[in-house]
Amino acid sequence: MSIPPPRKKSISFRSKTWAMDVIRKNTPTREEMAQNRFLAPVAHRVLSPELWRFTRRSVPRGVALGLFAAFIFPLGQILISTFLALPARANVPLAALVTFVTNPLTLPFWMALAYKIGDFILHLGATAPVIVTAPADDGMWSVLTNIFDVGFAAIVGYLVLSLVTPVIGYVMSVWVWRAVVSRKRARRLKVMEARLDQRLGTQ
Numbered sequence: 001m002s003i004p005p006p007r008k009k010s011i012s013f014r015s016k017t018w019a020m021d022v023i024r025k026n027t028p029t030r031e032e033m034a035q036n037r038f039l040a041p042v043a044h045r046v047l048s049p050e051l052w053r054f055t056r057r058s059v060p061r062g063v064a065l066g067l068f069a070a071f072i073f074p075l076g077q078i079l080i081s082t083f084l085a086l087p088a089r090a091n092v093p094l095a096a097l098v099t100f101v102t103n104p105l106t107l108p109f110w111m112a113l114a115y116k117i118g119d120f121i122l123h124l125g126a127t128a129p130v131i132v133t134a135p136a137d138d139g140m141w142s143v144l145t146n147i148f149d150v151g152f153a154a155i156v157g158y159l160v161l162s163l164v165t166p167v168i169g170y171v172m173s174v175w176v177w178r179a180v181v182s183r184k185r186a187r188r189l190k191v192m193e194a195r196l197d198q199r200l201g202t203q
Helices: 011-026 030-035 040-046 058-072 077-088 092-101 107-122 139-202
Strands: none
Touching (some): 040 077, 058 092, 058 139
């Protein structure tokens, strides 16, 4: 007796689980976080099921904390977002996933944007350009000064991004969550109405 081949998942099934598949694929597992030596003192809290559930409160908090950790410091962003998620009761895997918004591929874009924002803020109160006279042989000093100016402006821009993007991410997450929940409720109501009409029609 031949065994029938397994049924392939339909496109509709894949589309419904796509977001969850992306999150599971790109975020550390609970076991990996438990084995991390930096998280060892709070591993029992990180592994709490409450911090791994997707709720209307934990999801926006996770997005906001992930964006804050992504821009406030260039290293250890997943650890920072995890530690911040504990007292805030935010979603740990989502907070870790959102930190990947800053990665080697997007770094040039964010650095350019941070510099533009910082340069705009630093020169916001300037009424006229300041002319500084310097000796003709100050090539190295001029280069160092320009590097300092660009770096300082970029740091200011990153600080602004670390404060503004969490607010935007939180608001957008709340809106998306409500839209998804409303759509699911509308579908359920349609199914219930169709079943009710079917039962009334058969009577």
